[in-house]
Amino acid sequence: MFVTLFRLSSLCLLIVSQVHGEEESPKDDSFYEAIVRIENTSQKANYSNPWNNGSIRRGSGTGFLIGKNRFLTNAHVVSDSRLVYLKKRNDPKPYKAKILHIAHDCDLALLALEDPSAFEKVPPLYLGGIPKLDTTVRAIGYPVGGDRMSITRGVVSRIEFNTYTHSRVDSHLSIQVDAAINPGNSGGPVVQNGKVVGVAFQGYNGSVAQNTGYMIPVPVIDRFLKDVGDGEYDQYVDLGISEFNLLNPAQRRALGLQKYEGLGVMVGAAYKAGSAEDTLQVGDVLIEIDGLPIASDGFVTIGADRVNMSEVVERKFRDETVQIKFIREGKEQSGEIKLRRFDPAYISGNNYEVTPRYILLAGLLFQPLDRNMYAAHKNRNLHQRYIYNYYSTDGIYEERPEVVVLTSILPDEVNTHFSMFEDNVVDKINGVTIKTLQQAYDSLHPEEMPDFHVIEFIGSGRPLVLETDRVEKAHQRILDKYNVTRDHYLEKPEKG
């Protein structure tokens, strides 16, 4: 309970510590010394030819010193990194850095120099609060258009929940500013009155909207820094439900809410394996979260601010709890929910720092369905598209934790009739329903080899049949011909 109160009060603190006044340039030039250019050499996994190591690219962004040998930047600036250098203002020497923590769900990363001596005398930047609407901020960084530091000014235009495009699936608080934020600005500080009020991180392509940059606000930065405080990043957590606003009078009466004027949202879907699976069910009406009454539009009031109830969960860490009050069949009940991440929702999220998992047999490439794989292939198959879109909401993950897809075929005489199976989702191999990639591998490599491998696909009435004698001969030939260095990789990555 202490933890809960602590989190909430910290949220209040952030809100009251809003910064006032007009933005002025700092008098002391050393302020800028804390802002560095980050050069990252990355290697992005190749999901079309997963045996390849991926293409090597260089990119750059911005970061800033926030404590003793601790630099903050965006996760996307240093994703899939092989080598990172920091560059100090007015100093040609690159300093080699390492990544301490990288949080893809909130697009933040923490770096440290291997040799911190060059920054020993540089004062770090301090975090401020949430800037007020219509106040001026400055974005500082190393964007395209030149090599030296650039500073742009803008006004805080909007503060609201928004999708973080780096992962595609996470939404957190973000602040829109009309300062020009361009590629290279990423990871740089946005400051007001000498304090950091955000980290510049995304914008629109000029053809969509102009002068709209977004920054990650201090509450999100703060949460990241607290999360990694124990030496490990634990990710955001989620209730694992979808709430339906209770604005309809008849629905309110039918659910027995006469006494709860203006309060309550209904659980419209409760997902298996979600945090709330043992506590809440469809039709329950949530009326209170951590002591805060939930309005019928899903908002709670903290101090003077109305924020979405998910904001309460946002601030929490893995294995922490929320206290809830809800109404089931007209009776008020209370419960405690231990929070964890709802993993199935991440099937459509980008993955970084991963080695693609696959099986290649007789030129047939099998891969588990995830965002990276989905983005690399054509996905013409209707079932695959359906599973991808409804994997988490329809509970498909319960019956098929991993969905294995025949994503492509390296043409050879052994597989010349199989093109119709491309993009199909594997249902069974040799009679076994396939629920993991490992299981697919084991089924294709039994101790006693059958005459035929029979692979059945979802929605395809005709199975794919492989003569095992021919597979044996063709397999090595295909590996050689197509320069395949490794015919499978099955290991599951650590969640990161």
Place this chain on the structure above:
Amino acid sequence: MKSLLIILSFLLSSFCLADPGPVQSLVRVNMTSQSYYFYQPWEKQDPSTRRGLGAVIAGDKVLTGAKYLANSTYIEIEHPVTGKKLPAKIEAIDYEANLALLSPLEPMFPDREPLELDTDASAGDTLEAWQVESNGTPLIIESKISRTQVGTTFLDDHEFLQYEVSGVMQFRGGSVTVPMIRDGKLAGLLVSYDSKEQVSEVIAGPIIEHFLTDIADGEYEGFPSLGISVSQTLDDQFRKYLQLPENGGGIYVSEVKPGGTADQSGLKKGDVILSIDGNPIDARGYYTHPEFGKLEYLHLIRSKPFVGDNLKLGILRSGENSDLIVTLDKQPASAELIDPYMFDRAPRYIVLGGLVFQELTRTYLEMYGSDWKNRAPFKLSYADAYPSKYEKEGLDKLVFLSRVIPTKNNVGYEKLSHLIVKKVNGTKITDIKDLDKALAEPLEGFHKIEFTEFPSVIYIDAEEAGKTNVQLKKDYGIHELKQIE
């Protein structure tokens, strides 16, 4: 003397009507149709009128294509020379085969010379496209049959014998159907033309004959179907697995539609069809027709026999050869979970306090344009492509909330749309009539509506909904709040 001869021959040609010709044997068919507006199913869309040509056949009947007669509201037959018009009605129509037979509601123009049917035209033959210019003079364009094939001219999934005809085609008077003639006899109906490739599709004589024969017995049953999906057996490994000889034929039955002809006759998924009525089927699914050459096996099932006929299938099941007699049947489109087409039938719907419930039809999905498979709500188009999940749950139709017309009593539900209904007032909903019955028994004054997905359940005040329905009639002019027949 010379001028007299010309006058004589003119007189002859105008009085002797023995020979058929475009001017003598055709009529124009003016078709006005109006389809339902599925988004607001109590309304119809703007009517549209098309002009086509019809071939006059024995008994003062007119044969033409079916496509533009769908949802017809008014049909008339026009004399190609005099322009005199007669109202007409549909005697029989088959949208799958794209054929219709019309008859005038008043006595036929007395000068019409009926056409006989020719069912022997095949690749290499020259056909004449008969048309009439707007001034009443004939126009004949010759073109050659380049290929005889089994294909569709209108609805997907319905393939029949057709001629592909090559050559430039011009259409007079906006015609959408053109009779094709060989040696003065009707050999087919041209129903589509690709101006880029300069090829036309012609519904073949044998299909017209089948259509007319079916009508002649007084009850039109339509073209039978087997109710299976098949795949080729070219794949040598697959052949070996199925214990098929290396260089033989046969098609693999990959799906058997529950309740269809094949299912009733005991054909099973995994069987291989080797022959149909003694005609060997090759590994691609073709057989050799004595006149038309290589044709898809479908012709042996859909185009030749009639409903009720027996077919002998030579099959291979688990390596064993056997014969299977199937009695051909035909399921009406309305028997499907999701109607593949909805012509001349009103969509079934119920409006409840602004909530619009409908039975899902493909016509509804087709409102999303030619790319509807990608643009229509995905859950619904997926249900259309793979209805078996819902069929197994015992549903006859898929009832869904199509939209919400904002009213006082559906506040908070405005954004809901395209949700499949599971239960209403505790009763499972298998078609719109179930919904109607369930709505007669509200639970403690509320209608409880359950969906298959988020938000899972909503409630409507039963009494308020009744009042709102009255208001809806007034405010939005919805004259009919339900149509369940």
